[in-house]
Amino acid sequence: MIINTSLLVNNPEIIKSLLDGSMKRYGSVIRWASGTENAGQIVRHLAETPGLTDKLRDLPFSPIIGGVDIIGHGMNYHKLIGIEKTLSSVMGLTQIAAGASVLNLGVSIAGFAYMGYKLHQIQKSLGHLQHSMEAGFNRLEAGLNRVEEGVNRLEDSLNRVENRLDIISGQLAYLYLLVEDNRQKQQSLAKAISHLHQAMLIKEIAALNAELDDRKRFPNESSRESLKVASRVRLFLANQAIQITPALDAELMLNTDVSIQGWAVATATEANLLLEIGKHQEAKELLAVEVPKFKQVAQRWGDELICDENSYLSTAYRFANTRFQDHITTERTERIIDISPSDHTLSSEQIQRKKTNVDVEFTMSHSSQLDQAWTYRQIAIAEYLDTLSELSARLDSLQSFAALCESKNIKSSREILPDSNAKTGLYILPPNE
Template sequence: MLIPTNLLAEPGIVQGLLDGSLVRYGSVIRHAAGTPQGGQIVRHLLEAPGLTNQLMSLPFSPVTGAVSLVTNTIGHAATYNKLIGIDRQLIGLQQTASSILGFSQIAAGASILNIGVSIAGFAYMGYKLHQTQKAIGNLQKSMAAGFDRLEDRLDALSGQLAYLHLLVEDSREEQQRLGNAIADLHKALLIKNIADLQAELEHLKRFPDDSPKAALKTATSARLFLASQATQAPLEFDANTLMLVDISTQGWAVAIATEANLLLQHGQIPEAREVLAREIPRFQQHAHQWAKSLLNTERPELATAQRFATPYFKNCITPERVQRITQISPSDRALSSDQTLQKRRGAKVELEMTRTQPQLTSQWKYRQLAIAEYLDTLSELYARLDGLLAFAQLCEQQGVKSSHELLPDANAKPGLYLLPAVET
């Protein structure tokens, strides 16, 4: 099944991603909407263990930066493949998998799930849970110290919770309130559930041949608890609420992926598909509710994800990020190209109106960047879980005894690999 080449060595896929006839969605490549086969899976994205290990050492730029793995890891893969069979004028040596796959400016929180399915995925998810806990500690220290320069504070964070600084940057009272909430968070069951799940992931990394029963029980328990915490919180544009929901949501996603991957690896493939088929619609609804709430505004012309695609945000928010947010926005996702363009023009005109200018303060802009960061995380997490469901369905269709049968082996070169979808 596995194509033993890096993604950039398959010209047809690269060309499709460049001209827009193909799109990356989570961990799969699909025919783009509007094409004759729109939505159909073309390839599954898998990463070799070496790539997953490298992910653990790469920095993620907070709030508006691109994911560094693209240049440092996948970009190098293009070099050692020497762009075999690809027109250099078309791709160019500066063209990396970042722009081809749309990885630029993915919120750091979304990196808590690996790109696709990986043998070393448990180690990576455990590592990112640790990074989440570390981010909470760093954020607490930063709030206690106060704000000197916003950029310095953002650089001090791991990136996963950096958007919270943008929400409370102008209010010392809000900073203190958020600091108190972080302290309370350490005492909450929320952290205990994440810590328990992290401990099981660490155990799986050290003893991969052990029975998965204990880890499955912990993952199921964490999934149920964290899902309830994420979905029962009020839809409020408040730093404390966003922080609690964000951490719960990321933990929920990891618990889902952990439980499903354990079942896939140990041959319980129908059970894995059932878990994913049950949880993913709930996660999608959760993402839609938050997108609808956070994109809402008193100015109807701005109550759309397309406000982020206007010239006002050109240097802050990439088109890929706008597209991902659109995927979870109920009012944007079903629009035609003409309707999308109309929304974008309406938002642009509104932002240029004289009556709107007093509203466009640095505080307002920070809040918009925070909203974009937050929604981007939700969108990418949902897309990657959806990709995992597609992989589970592939395992079931192929009749494999374990998902390991479809994955690159431990000796595979670091990089992304392609797995064909089952023909229907």
């Protein structure tokens, strides 16, 4: 390597600043926090070791087993990267929606293996979801037809449906929350998923997944074919994601989710391949086009899903209310605020006013109308928007990494990343010159 990398745990100055709030993780970089003298300026880039990829595969996802309070926690990195749980929380790593894990925290080329794995998980999750729901519906119908035989048998049938739904992968948990109280909607969703399996979305993701697997097997081969596939998939999935009009509808959100995750992976793959072969300017130009479009899509969804018929609750700050304290962490709320245009630029006084209005609404007598189904929908919305915000931040920080590679005048991004012999963990790279 032409520059030194070091483990994050070996830098007490940065750790102290993260803990006291003067620095903040944003995507794959650490920046000076707002309110500091150098607010927004990059302090360090983050990169994961190649060996971490395989270990991440062994971590469980966050299915809906055990109640909604664990939904969307995603992967707990702190055990693998050697940082204290407190620091993991400060860095916002304790509740990242699993969908956002399609991009690993760092920018290592070795992350391709993990990207490919996550794409496979998307397909696998859809398969599990379809099979589980269809099997559950069949048993539920049989139970309903035999309702005269006793309520107990019906309850057993319903329990089996619930148990089968528990295998849904974490990045699709919001689907369960959105439709769990609507059997007719569940049946409609099952049909939509069946159709989705035959759609071009899955074909394109499968093509990119195959290319990533090939890249892993033959890392020293020419990247031309990989670049062509990544570019094609990026263009197709971006078009699919952009043309969809946001709405709180499970079927629509599922289709968009697959398109957006695939778009993010394809974009990151193409950019990283360009950086690996030293085409820094091309990578910067690609990201300069894709990142703003991605952010715009994220903000459109933020506008739509944060909106509520109660104007006082039409704010991302509703997720900060104590009503959700067991389900939505502070860092998740902060990430959602980042893609909420109506909340992102508020002054401290306006923020406090928003929070006060939310508190009042939740304590009013009419708040009893906000039942468990409503609460489930809010948790689902929070997870969905968190995914969009985190992906947006990671793609944005990839722009900064491309600028770093160019400023160092290196032939390949591999030269400034931890190699295969590096100790497993989270490394920091110096800022742009």
